[in-house]
Amino acid sequence: MAEEPAGRPWADLPRELADHMRPHLDEVADDMIHEIQTRVREYDRPGDGSYSGTLRLAVERVLHYFVERVADPANEPTTCNDFFRAIGRGEAGEGRSLDAVQAAMRVGGMIAWRRMAEGAATLDVGPRTLGAVGEALMLFQDELAAAAAEGYAQAKAAVAGEMQRRRRRLLDLLFADPPAAPEAIADLAAAAHWPVPRTVAAVALGRQESRPPAFPPDILADLTRRTPSLIIPDPDGPGRAKLVDRALAGTLAVIGPTVPVAEAARSIQWARKTLGLVRRGVIEQDSGVIRSVEHMSTLILFQDEDLITSLADLRLAPLSHLRPSQQDRLAETLLAWLQSGRNANEVAMRLHVHPQTVRYRLRQLEELFGDQLLDPDLRFDLEIVLRARALLADRPDEILSSPGEAVGDTGEIVTFRRT
Structure with a gap:
């Protein structure tokens, strides 16, 4: 298939169309806002004036930018795209998906096309021009949707990165010797969205050349440490041993003893010592996960x-x-x-x-x-x-x-x- 000529379909639009559109923008904006609030439940907030104001601002910006681009196809979409990136970031920050934004854009696009089709009949616009208008509208809608998705992804990545940093700091706090204050652990655990369990077991991992394993969300992990390490909450709970074994399958992993949360440092110390003896061939490495409690006599023997x-x-x-x-x-x-x-x-x-x-x-x-x-x-x-x-x-x-x-x-x- 041959590539589209540069600038299409905007270059195919008569510049004078913009002059015909401008007087009707406020009326079209009202129609779009009404239809969006009717069809998209998330935007129907009668008592929220600030939210309605934001919706009107977004609709008016989109309409004015579209008309200005019809008038000048070289007009760069930077400002409008930045606005929709900010919308995407805002939705992510509020913990919502982009479903409502995308639904609102589809409804708005439908109303815009309906009004353009009506105006085209009045102006006696030919089929070729009308097709170019529809194509331009769809491309413009795609640009704004992509900008919103980009902003959403950026915000999600930033939130995930901050949460990962908190969980790594929590891991450091749990491994501290002497132990950190329970209040400090509880505060950081709350910030990291990690429910403090009754017991934990620490895991020391051998470095992997292949893709790192994926762990359940309640397992604290830091694979960047000199000895990559994990914290498993309530490791002796029903089904936990099988779950952990599946997560660590194919990985050189040593699980330390189960201890109260305040003694996590002791568990990681024994896991690291066991891992050291495995690496030296003192403890045999089989195909499964290695548990320190099964090698306590050897650990005692090599303690000094x-x-x-x-x-x-x-x-x-x-x-x-x-x-x-x-x-x-x-x-x-x-x-x-x-x-x-x-x-x-x-x-x-x-x-x-x-x-x-x-x-x-x-x-x-x-x-x-x-x-x-x-x-x-x-x-x-x-x-x-x-x-x-x-x-x-x-x-x-x-x-x-x-x-x-x-x-x-x-x-x-x-x-x-x-x-």
Whole structure:
């Protein structure tokens, strides 16, 4: 299809039409306002003089601008479009849709076309000119509708941006340590349109390369943080666990323990620590959401890695003179023996080796550790350090790097040495 010539249909309109239209503008405005108030319920406000005045102002501006554009097709629609952008912003600010504005524009356009058609018969206007008038009227109506929609979208985006900023500030306040005052949380929650729940759970997310997930509106989210974070209200409520799992599907996500609102900082701290251990391979990452409460013993074990390293140096000293491969075999056997109630046959089944091999290794361990294996307190210490050693067995050189914020933002290097 060939493109329309520049300036059409305005350039096809006789300039003198504007002179015929001007004397009738007030009368046409009255007809349009009456019809709009009759057909569009939102504009029927008999007791609201300011609203009626705004409606009259809008109708008169539209009519005068249309006539002036007929008189001069080069007349730019900037002023009138700005006016309708302001109308769109106003509707958004009042929490209304653009349905009423668009309905009013359709009614106004219908009345304008009716009056123009009547005037065309009086002036003996030909079909080609009358068609150009109708096309110009429709294009003009489209321009104003687009301007109103643009203003509406701008206002909605501004409101959404401000609401998002409030919710991010609320997230900061909930994660504050020491906790913020309940009154401060309540005030900001009200401004952010977030009903304060009885309990919450914090979520630490791994950074995603793909499109970020969408969350239900009652979940506070800030994906711009160093560790992207969420707050889930009432996480233990009916159906909440399934809802959260669906929202976080395909995302590396760790949910902290459920706590009162005032203790949200504790929940995010545990979620971040768990996430750090997942990233290091200490806690296995499966296909689902990871919950800190299912890994509390591991979290306790790695709460102070300097301390666990020192205890390992002390309790595993008898293995220190052996080759690394020997250390690994004997440490694995000793842990299995402690976990199985010191039953050699069960150790053999756990390790998938012959019972005779297990007994040989146990004799070696008895020679190395002596009476230490008879002391329940020392056996408890050994199981602690051997569990930690087993969790870290796949890390090269047994060197642990603290994962930044996920553990404490210290950047320290902690070593868990072979004994």
